[in-house]
Amino acid sequence: MKIAVCIKQVVARDWQVRPNEARTWVRDGDADFEMNEPDAYALEAALRLREAHGGEVVVVSAGPARVTQVLREALARGADRALHVESDALAQADAFVVADALLAAIGPEQADLVLTGLQSDDQGFGQTGVILAERLGVPHATIIMEVQVAGATLRVKRELEGGWFQWLEMPLPALLTIQSGINQLRYATLKGIMAARKKEIRSVAAPVSQPAQHVTGLRAPDKQKQTRMIAGTPAEAAGELLRALREDARVVAS
Amino acid sequence: MILVVAEHHGGQMHRATWEALAAGQALGLPISVVLAGHDVEALASQLAEAAVTQVLVASDPALANYTADVYVTALATVIPSAAPTLVLAAHTYQARDFMPMLASRLQRPMVPDCVALARDGDGVRFTRPMFQARLLADVQPAGPAPHLATLQIGAVRADSLQRGGAPAEVVAQAVAVSSSDVRQQPDAPFQEARQAVDLGAAERIVSVGRGIKGPEHLALVQELADALGAELAASRPICDNGWLPMDRQIGSSGQTVAPKLYLALGISGAIQHVVGIKGARTIVAINKDPDAPIFEIADYGITADLFEIVPALIAALKKP
Ligand SMILES: Cc1cc2nc3c(=O)[nH]c(=O)nc-3n(C[C@H](O)[C@H](O)[C@H](O)COP(=O)(O)OP(=O)(O)OC[C@H]3O[C@@H](n4cnc5c(N)ncnc54)[C@H](O)[C@@H]3O)c2cc1C
Ligand SMILES: Nc1ncnc2c1ncn2[C@@H]1O[C@H](COP(=O)(O)O)[C@@H](O)[C@H]1O
Numbered sequence: 001m002k003i004a005v006c007i008k009q010v011v012a013r014d015w016q017v018r019p020n021e022a023r024t025w026v027r028d029g030d031a032d033f034e035m036n037e038p039d040a041y042a043l044e045a046a047l048r049l050r051e052a053h054g055g056e057v058v059v060v061s062a063g064p065a066r067v068t069q070v071l072r073e074a075l076a077r078g079a080d081r082a083l084h085v086e087s088d089a090l091a092q093a094d095a096f097v098v099a100d101a102l103l104a105a106i107g108p109e110q111a112d113l114v115l116t117g118l119q120s121d122d123q124g125f126g127q128t129g130v131i132l133a134e135r136l137g138v139p140h141a142t143i144i145m146e147v148q149v150a151g152a153t154l155r156v157k158r159e160l161e162g163g164w165f166q167w168l169e170m171p172l173p174a175l176l177t178i179q180s181g182i183n184q185l186r187y188a189t190l191k192g193i194m195a196a197r198k199k200e201i202r203s204v205a206a207p208v209s210q211p212a213q214h215v216t217g218l219r220a221p222d223k224q225k226q227t228r229m230i231a232g233t234p235a236e237a238a239g240e241l242l243r244a245l246r247e248d249a250r251v252v253a254s
Numbered sequence: 255m256i257l258v259v260a261e262h263h264g265g266q267m268h269r270a271t272w273e274a275l276a277a278g279q280a281l282g283l284p285i286s287v288v289l290a291g292h293d294v295e296a297l298a299s300q301l302a303e304a305a306v307t308q309v310l311v312a313s314d315p316a317l318a319n320y321t322a323d324v325y326v327t328a329l330a331t332v333i334p335s336a337a338p339t340l341v342l343a344a345h346t347y348q349a350r351d352f353m354p355m356l357a358s359r360l361q362r363p364m365v366p367d368c369v370a371l372a373r374d375g376d377g378v379r380f381t382r383p384m385f386q387a388r389l390l391a392d393v394q395p396a397g398p399a400p401h402l403a404t405l406q407i408g409a410v411r412a413d414s415l416q417r418g419g420a421p422a423e424v425v426a427q428a429v430a431v432s433s434s435d436v437r438q439q440p441d442a443p444f445q446e447a448r449q450a451v452d453l454g455a456a457e458r459i460v461s462v463g464r465g466i467k468g469p470e471h472l473a474l475v476q477e478l479a480d481a482l483g484a485e486l487a488a489s490r491p492i493c494d495n496g497w498l499p500m501d502r503q504i505g506s507s508g509q510t511v512a513p514k515l516y517l518a519l520g521i522s523g524a525i526q527h528v529v530g531i532k533g534a535r536t537i538v539a540i541n542k543d544p545d546a547p548i549f550e551i552a553d554y555g556i557t558a559d560l561f562e563i564v565p566a567l568i569a570a571l572k573k574p
Contacts, residue, residue: 011385013386013464014543016543016545017385017388017389019389026385026389037491094363095354095364096357096358096363099358118350121385121386122384122385123384124366124367124382124383124384124385124386125354125366126350126354126366126367127354127357127364127366130322130350130351130352130354130355130358131354131355131357131358133355134354134355134358134359135358139322139323139437139438140322140355141322141351141438142322142347142350142351143347143350143351158347158351159347159507160347160443161346161347161506161507162506162507162510163445163446163507163508163509164443164444164445165443165444165445165446166440166441166442166443166444167440167441168321168438168439168440168441169438169439169441170437170438170439171437174437180490180491180494181490181493181494184495184496210396210397211396212363212364212395212396212397213363213365213393213394213395213396214393214394214396215384215391215392215393216391216392216393216394217391217392218384218389218390218391218392219389219390219391220388220389220390220545221383221387221388221389221390221547221550222550223549223550225550225551225552225553227539227549227550227552227553227554227555228553228554228555229549229554229555229556229557230554230555230556231556231557234558234562234563234565234566235566235569235570237556237558237563237566238563238566238567238569238570239566239570241538241554241556241567242567242570242571244554245515245536245538245554249515249535249536249553249554251458251514251515251535251536252458252482252515253483
C-alpha cells in the first residue's frame with residue numbers, strides 16, 4: 001500500500017507572532033519552525049499502516065527551502081522518501097493554492113491513501129486535505145481517530161461534536177484528515193536520523209495558480225472582557241489572587 | 255443574496271445554524287436558507303419562522319444520512335440556480351467535512367472559521383483567527399461570487415435572530431442524487447462508554463495545558479486542586495499525550511463545564527477549548543505569554559511562570 005502524508009512546516013508554538021509591515025503575514029525572518037502537530041499524528045498513522053500492511057510512506061511538503069527540515073524529520077521517523085514542492089510564495093498561500101501544489105506532487109504517485117492533518121497551526125483553514133481529495137477525485141473523511149484497512153476498503157472512525165463518533169466505510173484510494181491524539185507518537189532514533197541522510201527528497205516544480213483569498217489586515221485581537229491582571233512577586237500575586245477569589249468573586253471558601 | 259446552509263441531526267436543528275442565520279441577517283442583505291435531508295418538513299417550518307426570504311428544501315431519500323458526497327452533490331445543484339453572493343454555514347465538524355469540497359467543486363473561494371462578517375462596499379469583509387487565534391485577519395476572497403464562508407460557533411448570538419412577520423415561503427428543490435455520487439457509507443453515530451468522571455457538576459476546576467511540560471508535574475497541580483477542593487481537568491494535548499485520561503478533557507471534543515471557578519494553568523485559550531468553559535462564572539488564567547488568547551476571556555490573569563505561581567498558591571492556601 002502506498003501512503004502519501006502531507007506535512008506542513010509552521011512557526012514554532014512558542015514563537016511570538018507579530019504582523020509584518022504590510023499586515024499580510026507575520027515577521028518570520030528569524031522564527032523557529034516545527035512540524036504541524038496533527039501532521040505528526042498523520043505520519044504516525046501512516047507508519048503503523050505500513051507496518052501492518054507493507055508498502056511505502058511518501059511525505060510531501062509545499063513551501064520554501066526551509067521546509068526540507070520537516071521532511072528530513074519525517075524521514076528520520078521512518079518515512080521512505082520525500083517530495084518537496086518548492087516555492088517561497090507557498091509559505092503564505094491559501095488552501096486552494098497549496099492543494100494545487102500538493103496535487104502536482106501526489107497526483108503522479110497514484111497513492112492508495114493520502115493523509116493530511118485536520119488543520120494547520122498557522123493558517124488554520126482546515127481545508128487543504130478536503131480540497132486535495134476533490135482534485136484527486138477520491139472520497140475523503142475528516143477528523144479521523146482510527147483507521148482500518150481491509151483489502152480495497154477503508155473503515156475509519158470520525159470524531160463528531162460533543163463526544164460522538166461515527167464509523168464510515170469507503171473504497172481506496174481515499175484521503176483522510178487526521179485528528180491529534182489518534183495514536184501515540186514515536187520520535188526519531190539516532191539510527192533513524194542516520195538512515196534519513198541517505199533517503200531521497202525530490203524537488204517538484206510548483207504549479208502557477210491564482211490566489212483564492214487575500215489577507216488584508218493582520219492584527220492582535222481586541223479583548224472582550226475586562227481582565228483584572230494581577231502583578232507582583234509570585235507570593236504577592238498568589239496572595240492577591242486568593243484574596244480576590246475569596247472576597248470579591250466569592251468562589252473559594254475563606 | 256446570502257444563502258445559509260442549515261444543519262440538523264436526529265430531527266433537531268444544530269443551534270449554530272441559528273447563529274449563522276443571525277449573522278447573515280445582520281449584514282442587511284436578502285437572506286435565504288437551504289435545508290438538505292429527507293422528511294424534513296418540520297425543520298423547514300421552523301426555519302420559515304425566521305426573517306428569511308425563502309427556505310429551499312432539497313429532499314431526497316439519498317439525503318437521509320449525511321455524507322460529504324451526497325451533500326455536495328445536492329448543494330452544487332441548488333446553489334447555481336439560487337445564485338447567492340455568499341454561501342454561509344456554521345463552522346461545525348460537518349461543515350469542515352463538506353464545505354471545502356463544495357467550494358472546490360464550485361471553483362469558488364471559501365473563508366473558514368470567521369468570527370465577524372461586515373458589509374464592505376458591495377461585498378462582505380471576513381475576519382478570522384490565524385496563528386491559533388493569537389492574531390486576527392481581515393480576508394478578501396478573490397474572483398466572482400458566490401463566495402463561501404463558515405462562522406465560528408458562538409461568534410454571533412442566536413438570540414439576536416429576527417423572526418419573520420409571516421412564515422417564509424418553502425420551496426422544494428429538485429436534486430437528483432444517484433448512488434454512484436456517494437462513495438462513503440456511514441454507520442449511525444454513537445457515544446463512547448459513559449465518562450467515569452462527570453466534571454459538569456464540579457464547583458471548582460483546576461485545568462492544565464501544555465504549559466505543564468510533562469506528566470511528572472501533574473502531582474503539583476493535583477496538590478493545588480486538592481487544596482482548593484477542585485477537580486483536575488486538561489486541554490486536549492495533555493489527554494492526547496496520555497498524561498491524563500480522555501474524560502478529563504475540556505472543550506468541543508471533551509466535556510462542557512460550568513464551575514464557579516475555572517483556573518487555567520498554561521492553557522493558550524484555543525476556541526475548541528474555551529467553548530467548553532463558556533458557562534464558568536469566574537475564569538482565572540495563569541500564562542507566561544501576556545498575549546495568550548485565554549486572557550481575552552479571563553476575569554483574573556497573572557502573566558507568569560506557572561511553576562512559580564502554583565507553589566505560591568498552595569503555600570497561601572495552606573496558611574492558617
Ligand atoms: C476539531 C478540533 C477539536 C478540538 N477539541 C479540543 C478540545 O476539546 N479541547 C481542547 O483543549 N483542545 C481541543 N482542540 C485543540 C485546540 O485547538 C488547541 O490546540 C489546544 O486546546 C491547545 O492546548 P494548550 O492550550 O494546552 O496548548 P498550547 O496552545 O500549546 O498552549 C500552551 C500555553 O502554555 C503557556 N505556557 C508554557 N509554559 C508555561 C509556563 N511555564 N507557565 C505558564 N504558562 C506557560 C504558553 O504561553 C501557551 O499559551 C481541538 C482542535 C480541533 C481542530
Ligand atoms: N504547505 C503545505 N505542505 C504540506 N501539507 C500542507 C501544507 N499546507 C497544508 N497542508 C496539509 O493540510 C492540512 C490542513 O491544513 P490547513 O488547510 O491549512 O488547515 C495540514 O495539516 C497539512 O497536512
